[in-house]
Amino acid sequence: MSEPVRLSKRMSELGISSRREADEWIEKGWVKVDGKVVSQLGSKVLPHQKITIEKQASQEQSRRVTILINKPMGYVSGQAEDGYKPAVALISEDTHWKDDPSKEKFRPSQLRSLVPAGRLDIDSVGLLVLTQDGRIAKHLIGENSPTDKEYLVRVKYTRPGRLPDSELNMLRHGLKLDGKALLPAKVEWQNDDQLRFVLREGKKRQIRRMCEAVGLRVIGLKRIRIGNVRLGDLPTGQWRYLRPEEKF
Incomplete structure (x- = not known):
């Protein structure tokens, strides 16, 4: 049998709201499970149960920018x-x-x-x-998160010559940060000193640290797209x- 889960967690999983929103709505009596109002925080539901929200919750959500x-x-x-x-x-x-x-x-x-x-x-x-x-x-x-993010990154190579293709391929896949392998990334030259990165993760200062690992110093970094x-x-x-x- 499926295990019961917190109502707020289930609402988040279904994309109805965030957990915090769910808890606010539960306290206000704006959430129903199988047609019955549930107003007790921490209440649990089974996966097959139907969750609906009152129109006040939908209206409040639609005003959020x-x-x-x-x-x-x-x-x-x-x-x-x-x-x-x-x-x-x-x-x-x-x-x-x-x-x-x-x-x-x-x-x-x-x-x-x-x-x-x-x-x-x-x-x-x-x-x-x-x-x-x-x-x-x-x-x-x-x-x-399935959302990728696109960056234009101006760089300077700190070693003799140009960045070898093998190191460019390392940027695409093969590097580790904090002991953990990074997900594959799209990395390609836009011109002589600018790279285009497309990532599906966002560790702290990730692109800068990736570049440092292959001898590149980041001069400028601009995010130009998130998803669509x-x-x-x-x-x-x-x-x-x-x-x-x-x-x-």
Whole structure:
């Protein structure tokens, strides 16, 4: 027989909500299991049981926004640290991209519970996702996230000659970080000093550490795509809303 699991965990597995959202809705009496309201935190369900949510939960979820920002250098992705500002500090009515095709209007309340779905180093630039939607955060940064990310990386080879093809192949597959083998990556030259990386994982300073391992020094790093969502023409330091039809 299948083992019962926490209701909030099951809702997260089904893509209904994040666990935190689920717990909030359970406390408010907005969750039903087989047609009956469940309001006790920690309640468990069996996999075959039907979970539904009240319209209040759907309405609350639909008001949650996801923001795409072209992060400049010098900003951290999450909490402020060592005197550096977090990327969320860049989000205001003044920095909202004038060519944003979304019809969503900026409200200060949108800054509440807005968290980075993935990180971008302080000395890296480009596409950063900030969201109030736990489902998107889970999809992008979950342990088994299927979403790939694309980077343009300007490099300088620190050894004589050019980077050998054998070392380029090591970047693609064969390196270890922190004692653990990295997943295969797509790595190819764009021009004489710029590489294109496509990764499906995001260990701390991963690309920089990969490059160091084969004698490359990173001069500049820019993320240009996450899944099906591209940075495009979004100017540095400005932001726009993820549109309803856009899917990572």
